[in-house]
Amino acid sequence: MAKAKSTFQCTECGWTTFKWVGRCGECQSWGTVEEAGAPAPAAVAAAPVTSRARPITEISVESAEAVPTGVDELDRVLGGGAVPGGVVLLAGEPGVGKSTLLLEVAAERAAQGPVLYVTGEESAGQVRLRAERLGALSDKLFLAAETSIASLVSHVDAVGPRLLIVDSVQTMVSPDVSGVPGGVTQVRQVTGALIQIAKERGIAAVLVGHVTKDGSIAGPRLLEHLVDVVLHFEGERHSQLRLLRAVKNRYGPTDEIGCFELTDSGIVGLPDPSGLFLTERTDPVPGTCVTVTLEGRRPLITEVQALVAPTPLPAPRRATSGLDTSRVNMILAVLEKRTGMRLANMDVYASTVGGVRLGEPAVDLALALAAGSSNNDVPLPRGFVAIGEVGLAGDIRSVTGVRRRVAEAQRLGFVEAVVPKHFGDPVPGIRTHEVEELSEALAWVARRSKRSKGG
DSSP states (O other): OOOOOOEEEETTTOOEESSOOSBOTTTOOBSOEEEEEOOOOOOOOOOOOSSOOOOGGGOOOGGGOOBOOSOHHHHHHHTSSBOTTOEEEEEEOTTSSHHHHHHHHHHHHTTTSOEEEEESSSOHHHHHHHHHHHTOOOTTEEEEEOOBHHHHHHHHHHHOOSEEEEEOGGGOBOTTSOSOTTSHHHHHHHHHHHHHHHHHHTOEEEEEEOBOTTSSBSSOTHHHHHSSEEEEEEOOTTOSEEEEEEEEESSSOSSOEEEEEEETTEEEEOSSGGGGGSOOOSSOOTTEEEEEEEETTEEEEEEEEEEEEEOSSSSOOEEEESBOHHHHHHHHHHHHHHHOOOOTTEEEEEEESTTOOBOSGGGHHHHHHHHHHHHHTOOOOTTEEEOOEEOTTSBEEOOTTHHHHHHHHHHTTOOEEEEESOOOSOOTTSEEEEESBHHHHHHHHHHHHHHHHHO
16 A cells, blocks of 8 residues: 655645645745645545525525615625625725725614624724714714624624624734734634624625735735625825725626725715816817726726927837826837837827726727827817727727717717727717728828817
8 A cells, every 4th residue: 555645734824735845835934834744534424414405496585685885886886785694805005095985884884783893903092083084973883993803703792783894804813723913824714704704694794905015915815715795996196086896796797896086074986987087178288188998887088198299318208107008108109100100209208187097908099199199289179089999000999888988978078089990870969980090090180180270
C-alpha cells in the first residue's frame, strides 16, 4: 500500500499544499506554512435533516420579497430593496461616503422597524454627531460600538432588528479562531457567522468592506462568494458625484447603477444626473463635444473636452482626466493617420466634465470630434451629440443601445446626432446623420459648423 503523503497548511488562512513553501500561496504570509500530517479519509455518515426537501413549486417566496430601504437609488441597484436574510457587502475607497449612506439608509428603514448599527471603527458618540448633521435620528435606530462577533450576537438578540449594519467587517473579531482583526482567517470566520445570523433570523444585513490600493475588496476572495450582493461605491475625491454599482446580485440585475451627490447635509440620490456632466455656457467653444454614455442601463449625457496646442518640446504631452490614456492615444493616432490631421508637434489634453470616468468605446467619436474642433479652432454646432466607436481603420462602429442614447439626448433638448451606419428608424424630435468613416464625420461637422456660424 502506498504511503499517504503529508500535507502542509497555512496557520493564517488554512491554505494547504503537498510541499513545504516559505510563503503562503493564498494570503502571501511568510513562515506560516507548517506540516499538518496526512489527511485521514473518512466516510460521511447520514445525519438528521433540518428541513425536508420539497418540490420547488411548494416553496413560498413571500419571505424572500425585497423590502424598500427608503433610498430610491439604492433600491434601484439592489433590485427593489433589501431581502430579509440577504447579506450585502458594500465596498469603497476611504472617505467616499459608505458610512454616511448607510446611516441614512438606517434612519429611513427605522421607520418600519428596529435597525441595529454596529460600528467597530468609531464610537457611538461619533456616529450620533454625524446622525445629527444628516438629520438621521430615530428612536428605532440602535447604535452599538463593538468589535466582538459574540457581543454582536447578544445585541441582535436584545434588539431584534429588521436591518443589521456592520461597519466594518474587517474590524470584527471572532474569539473562536486566532489571527489579527482584518486577517484572512478572521474575516472568513466573522463573515460566516454574520451570514448565519442573517439567514437564521431573517435579518437583512449590510457589511462594509475595505478595499486595497488597487481597488479590490480586502480579504479572501471567498468573502465575495459567501455574500448575496456585492456593491462598489465609487467617486473621485474632488467630485461630488458618487456611483453605486452592483458587481454581484442574487436578487436583481447587475447592470444598474445608482447616482448620488455628496453634499454638506449628506448624500442625495440623483434620479437624473445628466446635468452634472455638462458645462453651463451660452456660446459654443472649440474643443468640446457632447456624447451619451451608458452606465449600466442608464444613459447619461456627458461632455468630453480636448485642448490641442503647439508645443516647443520635442516630446508632446498627452494628459487625460476621466478618460483612458491608451484609448486617447489611439484616437489621436487614428486622426493623424486616417484624416491627415497633424498632431505630432501638439500637446493634447483631454478630460471629462463633472469628474465622471468614461471607459466605453462609444465615447471615441466625441473625443475625436472634440480634438478636431480644438485643432481647427472651430466650435461644434449647438445642440449636437456624437455617439460611436472609432476603429483603427478610421471606421465608425455601432455600439450598444444607440437608440436609447439618442432618445435620451432628444429628451434633454439636443436636436442633432452623428451616429454609426444602420441606425434604423429615426427618433422623433432629433435629426440623425449616419457616418461610416471618421473623415466623413469630421467633414459633416465642419459643414454644419460653418452653416451655423453663417446663420
